[in-house]
Amino acid sequence: MAQNEKITILDIARRTGLSKGTVDRVLHNRGEVSRRSYDKVMAAIEELGYEPNVYASLLAKGQHHLVAVLIPAHEPGTFWELAAGGIEKAAESVGTLGVRMQHFEYDQYDIESFRAACARVLEAGPSGVVIAPLFQEETDLFAAQLREHGIPFAYIDSKPETDGYLAYFGMPLYKSGYLCADQLTGGFAVPSALIVRIRRDRNQQSDPTINRRAGFVDYMLEHSPDCILGNVFIDPNDPDSIEGTLDAWFREHPGTRHIVMFNSRIHLLVPWLQRHPDSQRRVVGFDNLKANMDALRDGTVSCLIAQHPDEQMRLAIEALAEYILRRKLPQKKDNFMHMDILTRYNVDYY
Amino acid sequence: MAQNEKITILDIARRTGLSKGTVDRVLHNRGEVSRRSYDKVMAAIEELGYEPNVYASLLAKGQHHLVAVLIPAHEPGTFWELAAGGIEKAAESVGTLGVRMQHFEYDQYDIESFRAACARVLEAGPSGVVIAPLFQEETDLFAAQLREHGIPFAYIDSKPETDGYLAYFGMPLYKSGYLCADQLTGGFAVPSALIVRIRRDRNQQSDPTINRRAGFVDYMLEHSPDCILGNVFIDPNDPDSIEGTLDAWFREHPGTRHIVMFNSRIHLLVPWLQRHPDSQRRVVGFDNLKANMDALRDGTVSCLIAQHPDEQMRLAIEALAEYILRRKLPQKKDNFMHMDILTRYNVDYY
DNA sequence: TTTATTTCCGTGCACGGTAACGGAAATAAT
DNA sequence: ATTATTTCCGTTACCGTGCACGGAAATAAA
Numbered sequence: 153m154a155q156n157e158k159i160t161i162l163d164i165a166r167r168t169g170l171s172k173g174t175v176d177r178v179l180h181n182r183g184e185v186s187r188r189s190y191d192k193v194m195a196a197i198e199e200l201g202y203e204p205n206v207y208a209s210l211l212a213k214g215q216h217h218l219v220a221v222l223i224p225a226h227e228p229g230t231f232w233e234l235a236a237g238g239i240e241k242a243a244e245s246v247g248t249l250g251v252r253m254q255h256f257e258y259d260q261y262d263i264e265s266f267r268a269a270c271a272r273v274l275e276a277g278p279s280g281v282v283i284a285p286l287f288q289e290e291t292d293l294f295a296a297q298l299r300e301h302g303i304p305f306a307y308i309d310s311k312p313e314t315d316g317y318l319a320y321f322g323m324p325l326y327k328s329g330y331l332c333a334d335q336l337t338g339g340f341a342v343p344s345a346l347i348v349r350i351r352r353d354r355n356q357q358s359d360p361t362i363n364r365r366a367g368f369v370d371y372m373l374e375h376s377p378d379c380i381l382g383n384v385f386i387d388p389n390d391p392d393s394i395e396g397t398l399d400a401w402f403r404e405h406p407g408t409r410h411i412v413m414f415n416s417r418i419h420l421l422v423p424w425l426q427r428h429p430d431s432q433r434r435v436v437g438f439d440n441l442k443a444n445m446d447a448l449r450d451g452t453v454s455c456l457i458a459q460h461p462d463e464q465m466r467l468a469i470e471a472l473a474e475y476i477l478r479r480k481l482p483q484k485k486d487n488f489m490h491m492d493i494l495t496r497y498n499v500d501y502y
Numbered sequence: 503m504a505q506n507e508k509i510t511i512l513d514i515a516r517r518t519g520l521s522k523g524t525v526d527r528v529l530h531n532r533g534e535v536s537r538r539s540y541d542k543v544m545a546a547i548e549e550l551g552y553e554p555n556v557y558a559s560l561l562a563k564g565q566h567h568l569v570a571v572l573i574p575a576h577e578p579g580t581f582w583e584l585a586a587g588g589i590e591k592a593a594e595s596v597g598t599l600g601v602r603m604q605h606f607e608y609d610q611y612d613i614e615s616f617r618a619a620c621a622r623v624l625e626a627g628p629s630g631v632v633i634a635p636l637f638q639e640e641t642d643l644f645a646a647q648l649r650e651h652g653i654p655f656a657y658i659d660s661k662p663e664t665d666g667y668l669a670y671f672g673m674p675l676y677k678s679g680y681l682c683a684d685q686l687t688g689g690f691a692v693p694s695a696l697i698v699r700i701r702r703d704r705n706q707q708s709d710p711t712i713n714r715r716a717g718f719v720d721y722m723l724e725h726s727p728d729c730i731l732g733n734v735f736i737d738p739n740d741p742d743s744i745e746g747t748l749d750a751w752f753r754e755h756p757g758t759r760h761i762v763m764f765n766s767r768i769h770l771l772v773p774w775l776q777r778h779p780d781s782q783r784r785v786v787g788f789d790n791l792k793a794n795m796d797a798l799r800d801g802t803v804s805c806l807i808a809q810h811p812d813e814q815m816r817l818a819i820e821a822l823a824e825y826i827l828r829r830k831l832p833q834k835k836d837n838f839m840h841m842d843i844l845t846r847y848n849v850d851y852y
Numbered sequence: 853t854t855t856a857t858t859t860c861c862g863t864g865c866a867c868g869g870t871a872a873c874g875g876a877a878a879t880a881a882t
Numbered sequence: 883a884t885t886a887t888t889t890c891c892g893t894t895a896c897c898g899t900g901c902a903c904g905g906a907a908a909t910a911a912a
Contacts, residue, residue, distance in 0.1 A: 208898035558868035
């Protein structure tokens with residue numbers, strides 16, 4: 153561990169009777185070195201315990217790497233805004249290492265815009281890419297292109313089944329549904345619960361909420377087998393329909409109390425919930441959007457399960473930087489992040 | 503934000519008609535510069551948006567800074583072991599910047615050992631110090647010494663009332679007690695609950711659990727005013743006494759169900775809890791020690807509130823490094839970390 | 853053997869900043 | 883006016899690597 157003096161490239165040059173140029177060629181094995189010399193250098197490196205000086209290296213090549221981030225447009229108050237926030241956090245840690253970040257947006261409901269964004273990323277010539285893969289097939293195509301160019305990439309949020317990525321940072325979706333159910337019921341059997349869903353565009357192949365719902369349902373089957381699970385669909389862009397849909401459902405099922413949503417839009421229900429207060433009702437949703445946290449504070453929502461997309465982003469960028477600068481692979485390829493339970497009593501510290 | 507080209511020290515030298523030597527003198531204000539030149543340089547720096555190249559700087563001076571960490575001995579399975587874990591995490595991020603860390607231990611029940619550790623820290627001549635201040639007065643003395651030497655320091659876990667530190671990273675203690683109460687009761691009124699405590703040495707002046715208990719009690723007064731709160735004391739080194747104490751209490755108060763501890767030792771109750779199973783009982787404790795998380799998994803403990811001391815450690819070290827290397831003050835001086843709620847359903851991802 | 857090619861390797865500058873050294877210019881002392 | 887001091891500033895030699903350039907040595911082709 154403790155080396156009294158730093159071994160430099162010059163030391164092993166002297167030791168082997170070669171020049172630092174040759175040693176450098178060996179270190180980066182860029183050829184033009186005889187077998188004999190190669191072995192001598194390698195032996196000396198081993199023997200003296202040489203470790204390259206990162207500063208000198210970075211200074212010398214003066215490389216300013218670019219990491220491209222490819223995520224859906226982050227409208228204020230959306231899930232992707234949170235993710236984008238992680239870019240700045242990453243900038244603090246790896247920015248000093250000469251890594252810059254650039255942000256490429258696409259419309260999550262328009263596959264064409266995704267294709268266009270991919271093209272722009274390639275044009276920018278990044279050293280690494282972070283991808284939030286919403287369109288499965290298109291993502292695979294893009295991944296293949298990146299591999300061709302030798303550009304490493306990492307996924308956040310969800311990941312395609314195809315391999316070839318450097319790392320993945322996401323949430324254990326199935327488990328999150330399980331956890332969600334436990335928070336909704338408090339561990340006790342409940343007679344019924346309502347699942348509020350948003351109808352998805354068929355173009356968008358990847359839907360994380362499917363797995364969440366599966367975990368939720370399995371928990372209920374185990375702990376509350378007689379529970380009746382209702383499903384209603386709402387249109388996020390039509391507040392009136394939300395009101396109407398919920399009113400209709402509760403008129404027909406007055407016994408139901410608890411409500412759950414598996415995406416980040418639980419805040420859409422706040423107006424209705426406020427008009428129909430019920431101190432015994434539990435409402436559980438996902439993700440620490442500002443609107444959601446406000447609902448938590450005023451008691452409209454009981455609990456949020458947060459996955460901290462900003463952390464995922466930061467870790468993905470850091471993993472890429474580590475690989476780009478030092479060729480170091482991440483310890484784990486698939487990283488499932490912690491799920492945080494937010495209530496009105498701890499939400500203020502997020 | 504986007505600077506096309508990096509501004510170097512030479513650029514501002516040329517811009518001002520001075521030499522890089524002079525610019526350097528200004529940058530490190532080591533005098534021998536006329537007022538006129540000083541102003542010119544400062545203006546150019548501002549104007550061109552100069553930012554020093556950390557690599558070149560570190561390479562040139564070859565400094566390897568040392569951050570000393572002063573925390574209680576981290577026996578395996580204790581709270582401080584978690585904190586010590588953060589040192590390695592910090593090493594990954596700031597280690598590449600030439601910052602090394604050294605760890606100084608003391609016995610948290612022996613004030614003499616704390617004094618000795620302080621002396622050893624000063625001998626090592628660190629560029630910054632992280633302190634977990636358990637002995638209030640002694641810590642103030644040490645802080646004064648550090649200030650004298652111009653060594654910046656940061657507190658974790660708790661902080662003395664004296665100012666002069668660079669940053670503090672800890673948990674909102676009072677609020678954590680509040681949150682704890684909410685998790686224990688599920689928001690409903692309960693008839694009674696038992697608080698299990700550990701008798702403290704009077705030498706140790708700083709006790710974080712006091713504030714926690716205050717928050718807990720206040721929550722109960724609001725939400726469960728008629729609740730009877732029991733207090734028992736156990737000796738952590740005597741398992742038999744733990745059994746006896748709990749048996750005795752529950753013999754006299756059979757109506758009580760829920761149990762809470764405000765320190766990290768809830769795992770001490772596991773043997774007793776396992777011998778007296780009760781599916782309706784809620785048991786809440788603090789901190790993500792391995793033994794605690796195991797108890798969560800097998801259902802013995804219902805809920806843990808985690809503050810992630812390793813994160814506190816990492817952030818404290820990073821803040822120090824940022825100040826040492828770039829003289830940048832942390833954004834906030836007092837940082838209250840998030841409190842995470844751990845249940846059997848999300849504990850596997852910690 | 854001479855000439856043309858490869859193979860292999862040393863030299864030297866660049867990267868951006870640090871700080872010691874010494875000297876010119878400005879001021880003070882004689 | 884001359885000398886002694888300050889005050890201020892430019893020059894220069896590093897720090898450890900990366901890499902282009904050119905040339906010596908070894909081999910192949912003539």
